[in-house]
Amino acid sequence: MESSTKSESKERRRAQYLIRRIRKFLFEGNWAVRFSVVGEDEAICRRYEIAPTSIGFCDYETQTLHVHYKKDILVIVIHEALHALYPDNDEEETLRLEQLVLDHLGPRQARNIMIALLLRLE
Numbered sequence: 529m530e531s532s533t534k535s536e537s538k539e540r541r542r543a544q545y546l547i548r549r550i551r552k553f554l555f556e557g558n559w560a561v562r563f564s565v566v567g568e569d570e571a572i573c574r575r576y577e578i579a580p581t582s583i584g585f586c587d588y589e590t591q592t593l594h595v596h597y598k599k600d601i602l603v604i605v606i607h608e609a610l611h612a613l614y615p616d617n618d619e620e621e622t623l624r625l626e627q628l629v630l631d632h633l634g635p636r637q638a639r640n641i642m643i644a645l646l647l648r649l650e
């Protein structure tokens with residue numbers, strides 16, 4: 529019982545750390561956010577070698593997070609920011625961190641991420 533409580537609070541601390549990093553990355557970093565239809569755009573798929581089902585991707589070269597603006601913008605920007613912050617993580621680990629963040633994200637934190645996103649929007 530105690531160890532499960534301990535690991536829960538460790539998970540919560542890890543999530544809060546990630547949320548702070550994402551917020552700081554968006555508010556203070558040099559990266560841009562660009563809205564497009566991502567995978568639905570054939571030219572984008574060819575240029576960036578992404579699947580037609582992609583709803584977001586992280587372009588390290590131009591430091592741009594591409595977000596499908598007709599999908600779940602908040603979730604996509606969290607996911608792509610995690611790719612930008614942790615470029616060595618594979619997709620599976622990125623999805624795990626995304627879920628950890630979403631499980632602990634409060635409305636105020638979601639609001640702050642959305643405001644930061646708007647300030648980064650090209």
Ligand SMILES: [Zn+2]
Binds near residue numbers: 607619
């Ligand atoms: Zn991904």
